[in-house]
Amino acid sequence: MLLNLSIKNFAIVSFVEIDWQQGMTTITGETGAGKSIAIDALGLCLGERATTNTVRPGSQKAELSAHFDIANNDKAIAWLAAHDLTQDGECLIRRVITAEGRSKAYINGSAVPLAQLKALGQFLINIHGQHDHQLLIKSHEQRKLLDGYAGHQNLLEKLKSQQKQWQQLQLEFKLLEQNHQQRQAQQQLLQYQVKELDEFNLQEQEFPQLENDYKRHSNSQQLLTLSEQCVKQLDNSEQFSMLSLLQKCSDDITELAELDSNASELAQLVNEARIQLEEASNDLIHYQQSIDIDPQAYALIEERYSTALQLARKHQVAPENLVSFHANLSQQLTTLQQDDDRLLNMANELEQCQSKYLDIAKKLSKSRAKAAKSLQQRITTSIQQLNMPDACFELSICPKQQTTPSEFGIDEIEFLVSMNPGQPLEALHKVASGGELSRISLAIQVILAERVVTPTLIFDEVDVGISGPTAAMVGQQLQLLGENTQVICVTHLPQVASKGHQQLFVTKLTDGKHTQTSVSMLSKESREREIARLLAGDSITESSLANARDMLAS
Structure with missing residues (x-):
């Protein structure tokens, strides 16, 4: 408090x-x-x-x-x-x-x-304002009052959650449906592109090796000529041989080291150089022998290398990025296919979601109907006590015309009232005057106040x-x-x-x-004077004071 x-x-x-x-x-x-x-x-x-x-x-x-x-x-x-x-x-x-x-x-x-x-x-605190009766004629306020009386907060939260889920599914379904034709055109293009790249089947790091093999085979004659010249220069030339000259130099420096130990390191370095040159000569001979001029193999390499370059130019990517580009296209195609599969399944999912929504909404409707019987009886009794002895109040609950899920359920709620005997029940705003609305509103507020925590x-x-x-x-x-x-x-x-x-x-x-x-x-005395003032205005008389005392005593 x-x-x-x-x-x-x-x-x-x-x-x-x-x-x-x-x-x-x-x-x-x-x-x-x-x-x-x-x-x-x-x-x-x-x-x-x-x-x-x-x-x-x-x-x-x-x-x-x-x-x-x-x-x-x-x-x-x-x-x-x-x-x-x-x-x-x-x-x-x-x-x-x-x-x-x-x-x-x-x-x-x-x-x-x-x-x-x-x-x-x-x-x-719960505040009821002097203008609440003006809200009473609004349909959303009437629904709110009934739900407040019935304690429907949990049901309404469940209903709102289910309705929100349905809205999200509906939005997703519409977007997928709207983009269906666009996806089909894009899917056809992707299928063609992915199929072409699937058939070529370029592997990770294959292009650098393919490029190297292409250069090697396309220049095989030049490689053979150059390697043969190098072999001759190292060891097989009658006029000039690097190895024979280096061997002569190594022998001379070895003899020099025998005469002067200060030349020993030089002899060792020259000897090591001779050994390395011999190894290089042997490796060069083996390399020369490995050069294979095979027109058929070269044709296959040239064709695959050329195709890789053509596909890279076609898709405007670097040849070395063709494999990752292929993977990306495949992923895009998979996503589009999943969207189509999702669209096929969503109709059933929407139906299930709406069915769950209706289950909650019907439970809410049933509870509203039960609460309405109790509330309308209490309101009728209360307003009759508020100097409207022949008034009759009723809550009308009808199903909505629209089938789209709403966060407030499937009911149209309307307050109906009859002020005189024999008068048919009509909508509150058509029948009740301002003063009558105030009394009805107050009656409802007092009743609802008992339910407020x-x-x-x-x-x-x-x-x-x-x-x-x-x-x-x-x-x-x-x-x-x-x-x-x-x-x-x-x-x-x-x-x-x-x-x-x-x-x-x-x-x-x-x-x-x-x-x-x-x-x-x-105080007691000042309160008597204030009640008397409210009764008689500023001219307080003994009569108004006596009346005030009676009111306070009762």
Whole structure:
């Protein structure tokens, strides 16, 4: 429950601090005094967006804080624990708004984004506004009210999840279907290209070897001639032989080393050079003998090398990248074929998804129908007690015409009402007047409030448009509601204000230059005078005071 609300430099409030009690608290005051100022401040504490006139004129910032006892509020405790904001069964929310419009929010001293205030707020306070009855004629609001009464949150979440899955599948199916012809044309081209490259079957690192073999075979005659010349120069020439000259040099240096040991290393180096040259000569002879002038082998190599170059030019890739290009085309073709297979299977998958959706939607419809019987009976009883003795209320639930899955199910929900005997049931907006709508809305809000898990319920002038015995009945219903939960009610009706377990009075003071709003808890005597003022206006008489005492006593 709400324990304390502190308001500083907000709108026309300089500073107000309010301690709240259990039960029903009513808030009254003169017209224009700002009776809803506390409600507006609480709304900001719970994440509502600030307007340009939030900060009191002449002030740098507005500061609002709300202190809650959450010892018995399991959902709020769980939410705070999940966000590491727990603080021993209490919750302090603080909001700071600058004159420039910047805003900061805190929960138990930790800075948080505005969205977290909203998320936590749903477990702390439920606010019913004076314009809720205007929403009552909207079909989406009627559906929302029925689902709220029936506790359909889990079913609606399952339905929304299934509907979202269906939407994603449907989108994927349409995209695949739209691109089907384009994929077919692309697939035909890829099949031709991949088949051509499959048949050529160039292997990894084959092209460099193929290129080398081509050069070797195409220059085999030149290789043979050059190698033969080198062999002759090394050893087989009668006029000149490198090996014979090096052998003569090696012998001379060896003899020199025998005469002078300082030449020993030179002799060794020259001898090693002679040995290496002999090995090179032998290897060159073997290389010369390995040169094979085979026109048939050369023709095969030339053909494969030429084909590789042609395919590389055709596909505008480097020859050495032809293998990776081939693999990439094959992967593209596989992907296209998988898309076609996916398209064939998706019709069945969509059907299964829609079937699961319908199962949940039908379960929701059945539960709605059951809840509607109970709710319409309770609303009928309640509005008859609110000075509409012949009124009859009914909830109509019909299947939607469209078959496309919706996140809210397959039902069209409409509130129907008959205000007089013999009058047929018709849509709410066609029959009920503004005052009747207010009463019906209030009846629904009170009934729904019993189902709400939030420990604090706020009614902000929801009794607009009613008076007399009807107002007294409204006050009694709110008072009964306050027996089990904390109820805060902003009202202008004495019949409602007198039913509160305690009463706050809002007044506006001005010195001609500045305006100030204050909020005070009324004592027994001052409460009698305030109820009398609501009954008789500013001219309070003994009669109006006596009437006020009777109202408070009852």
